Structure formats: C-alpha cells, structure tokens
Amino acid sequence: MSERAEKLYDGITGISDRIVERAGAYVFQKKRRRYSGLTIMGTMAACACLMVVIVLPYLASGGSSSDNSSGTSMWEGATEAETAGKPEAPAQTVLDTESTKDFTADSAVPESSVDMVFGSLFPEMILAGYEPEEGATIYEGVVLQARYYHETLQDEMTIRIAHSDWFVEELGEVETDVIFYREKAEKTASYIYMANGEYIVEYSFSSRDIAEIDGFYEMVYSAPCFTEE
Amino acid sequence: MEDQQIIELYFQRDERAISETAEKYGGFCTYIAMNILSVKEDAEECVSDTYFSAWKQIPPTVPEVFKAFLGRITRNLSISKFRALRAKKRYSGLEVMLSELEDCIPASENVEQLVEAKQLSEYISEWLAALPEEACALFVRRYWCGEEVQTLAKKCGITAGHMAQKMLRLRKSLKTFLEQKGVAL
Numbered sequence: 001m002s003e004r005a006e007k008l009y010d011g012i013t014g015i016s017d018r019i020v021e022r023a024g025a026y027v028f029q030k031k032r033r034r035y036s037g038l039t040i041m042g043t044m045a046a047c048a049c050l051m052v053v054i055v056l057p058y059l060a061s062g063g064s065s066s067d068n069s070s071g072t073s074m075w076e077g078a079t080e081a082e083t084a085g086k087p088e089a090p091a092q093t094v095l096d097t098e099s100t101k102d103f104t105a106d107s108a109v110p111e112s113s114v115d116m117v118f119g120s121l122f123p124e125m126i127l128a129g130y131e132p133e134e135g136a137t138i139y140e141g142v143v144l145q146a147r148y149y150h151e152t153l154q155d156e157m158t159i160r161i162a163h164s165d166w167f168v169e170e171l172g173e174v175e176t177d178v179i180f181y182r183e184k185a186e187k188t189a190s191y192i193y194m195a196n197g198e199y200i201v202e203y204s205f206s207s208r209d210i211a212e213i214d215g216f217y218e219m220v221y222s223a224p225c226f227t228e229e
Numbered sequence: 230m231e232d233q234q235i236i237e238l239y240f241q242r243d244e245r246a247i248s249e250t251a252e253k254y255g256g257f258c259t260y261i262a263m264n265i266l267s268v269k270e271d272a273e274e275c276v277s278d279t280y281f282s283a284w285k286q287i288p289p290t291v292p293e294v295f296k297a298f299l300g301r302i303t304r305n306l307s308i309s310k311f312r313a314l315r316a317k318k319r320y321s322g323l324e325v326m327l328s329e330l331e332d333c334i335p336a337s338e339n340v341e342q343l344v345e346a347k348q349l350s351e352y353i354s355e356w357l358a359a360l361p362e363e364a365c366a367l368f369v370r371r372y373w374c375g376e377e378v379q380t381l382a383k384k385c386g387i388t389a390g391h392m393a394q395k396m397l398r399l400r401k402s403l404k405t406f407l408e409q410k411g412v413a414l
Contacts, residue, residue, distance in 0.1 A: 002334070005330040009327060009372075013301055013373070014301070015350050017293045017294035020300065023366040024369075028366070206361055
C-alpha cells in the first residue's frame with residue numbers, strides 16, 4: 001500500500017471535530033428501493049379502502065354486484081392471488097405485485113416504454129450535464145424512479161412518477177406545483193410535485209434551487225403527454 | 230455522565246475517568262478499531278491503549294468534541310499497529326480503505342506544495358464542509374469511522390454497487406479539490 005495513501009489517511013484522521021460530530025449524528029434517509037412487508041400490507045389496506053369507497057358503490061349502483069356488506073376490511077385474510085385477480089381494480093392499483101423492473105433511463109421514455117403511463121410522463125429532454133446514475137426502475141409497478149447526477153455541480157436529480165394516491169399515502173397532503181426547500185448544512189435541496197391528471201411527477205435536486213435552474217420547465221414539458229397533442 | 234464531567238475526572242486524575250470513558254465510548258472506539266483492523270484482539274488492544282493515551286493527553290489537552298478526540302486516537306493507534314505489523318498480519322479493513330484512498334491522491338503535475346498532515350487535514354475539512362450533508366456524512370463514515378460500503382448502503386437503502394459509485398465520485402471530487410489546491414502527497 002502506498003505511503004501517500006497512508007498520508008491521506010492521516011490527513012483524514014485530523015479533520016475537524018465538528019465535521020466528525022455532525023457526520024456521526026447524521027441520519028441517512030432510506031431510499032425506497034424495496035418495500036417492507038409492513039409497507040406492502042399498508043398499501044394493500046389503503047387500496048382495499050379505496051375499493052370500498054369507490055368501486056363498491058359503483059358496482060352497487062349498477063345493481064350487478066354481489067352483496068358485500070361484511071364489516072371486515074377486504075384485504076384482511078385475502079391471499080395475494082385473490083386480491084390481484086379483482087378485475088375492478090383501478091389501472092394504477094397498488095395491489096400490483098409484479099417484481100421490480102430495472103431498465104435504462106432512455107427506455108423510460110415514451111412509446112416503447114415499459115409502461116405507457118410512466119413513459120408519457122417521463123421527460124424526453126434531461127437537463128444538460130446530468131448523467132443517469134443507475135437507469136430507471138419501476139417499483140412494484142407503482143412508482144417509476146430515475147436518478148441523475150451532475151458531476152460538476154455535484155447535484156443529484158431524482159424523477160419520481162406515481163399515482164397521486166400513492167403520494168398522498170406516502171406523504172399525506174401533497175401540494176403540487178410549489179417549490180419546496182430542505183435546508184442542509186451548506187446547500188439547500190429543492191423539490192416540486194407536478195400534477196398531471198391522476199399522476200404526480202416529483203422532481204428533486206439535492207443541492208440546487210429549482211427556481212434558478214435554466215431549462216427546468218422545458219425539461220418538465222418535454223414529456224410526451226405535453227408534446228403529443 | 231456528560232462529556233464535560235468525564236473530562237473533569239481526567240483533570241482531577243480520578244481513575245473513574247477511564248471507566249466512565251469505557252462505558253460511554255468503549256463501543257464507539259471498538260467499532261472504529263474493528264472497522265480498521267478487523268482483528269478482534271488487536272482492536273481491543275487499540276481501545277485499551279486509547280484510554281491510556283487519553284489519560285496521558287488530558288490534561289493539558291481539553292478535547293473540543295470528546296467522542297471525536299477518542300476516535301482520532303483509536304484511528305492513530307490502529308494505523309500504528311498496521312505499520313508495525315504489516316509484514317506479519319493482514320488488516321483487511323484498513324487495506325481496503327487505503328486502496329480506495331489511492332483514488333484521491335492528486336496527480337503530481339501541478340504540485341505547488343508538499344503538504345504536512347495538518348495542512349492536509351485542513352484542506353480535507355474545507356472540502357467536506359462544502360459537500361452536501363449526506364455526502365459529507367458518507368465520506369466521514371467510510372474513511373474516518375471505517376464503516377463498510379455494504380453497511381452504508383444498507384443504511385441508505387441502496388445497493389452496495391450504487392454506494393460504491395457514490396464513494397468513487399467523492400474520492401474523485403477530493404482528488405480534484407486537492408489538485409486545484411496544488412497539493413502533493
């Protein structure tokens with residue numbers, strides 16, 4: 001091992017106490033890659049509630065539905081196969097339990113996309129300087145997420161697309177089309193939820209102010225849903 | 230017991246200072262030593278030596294952040310052990326860390342100054358202070374506390390590969406920064 005690496009090690013040893021203290025106290029925010037069992041259960045419960053609130057009254061009014069006035073929640077005790085088999089489940093149902101799909105960020109965009117809805121909302125033009133970090137991923141068929149990194153600015157841009165119900169479920173009240181800021185030690189992160197029909201597209205930047213990013217809205221409106229009239 | 234009270238025990242030359250330190254920060258020091266040396270017996274020896282070293286240094290030293298002060302002693306003792314025994318023993322934790330740090334060594338074309346460790350620490354602190362909070366925490370946890378890439382990846386909820394990529398970017402960024410400063414090692 002080179003002496004220079006050891007010298008660097010010694011240099012790192014002597015960094016400011018305050019930096020060490022701050023780094024030790026920092027709580028990492030877990031990126032949502034895989035859902036825990038609890039989350040899946042929660043999501044299924046939320047979907048079941050939606051079914052109760054929306055689908056059942058609809059069926060009841062049509063007079064064709066069977067009597068389903070049981071007081072127990074629908075997801076309780078239902079197997080995954082039983083639940084997934086419900087034909088009335090909304091298109092963007094969170095009951096979809098398909099496995100995570102990874103693909104390139106390019107293939108997230110439009111017609112040939114793995115997912116037509118996500119593809120139509122995904123911007124075709126990405127801000128200059130941002131390189132895809134690890135392609136794009138659809139999680140559980142519910143959320144599409146893609147990360148980009150700007151080497152020079154050391155900024156991470158994350159694009160996340162999901163049905164608005166999913167965002168509400170995850171975050172509670174979601175105010176759209178407003179820039180939010182998250183203060184950090186040296187820089188400020190910013191993020192925005194852009195409403196698009198029943199879907200929301202979240203753009204977040206780890207260290208840039210969206211309001212000052214040239215071409216941000218051009219990127220947003222480069223999504224096929226805006227360009228294909 | 231509060232750090233300040235423990236430090237006062239050192240100043241009073243009260244041996245309870247050692248037991249209080251061990252109780253409060255023994256786990257932290259052992260964690261660092263194990264991350265670096267990855268040999269239990271040697272790590273334990275380093276931690277014992279850490280208490281002894283703290284006893285010798287306080288007074289007159291008054292640590293600004295007691296935890297970081299102890300961790301720093303443990304790091305220094307760990308690398309001393311590595312240097313003394315490198316021919317006989319393999320300390321995988323430190324070896325991996327040092328091989329990664331090779332990426333941060335600035336190219337020598339723009340050399341303006343051959344820096345001392347203290348100056349180098351100041352530069353690294355300056356670079357760290359300018360990083361986003363998470364990036365700074367990642368670098369410090371990896372290269373100061375010696376936490377493994379897999380452990381950090383788990384904490385952040387990302388894959389080890391993705392974390393390794395983040396680390397590589399940080400190392401390259403440090404290298405660029407040191408080159409801009411005209412530093413040579």
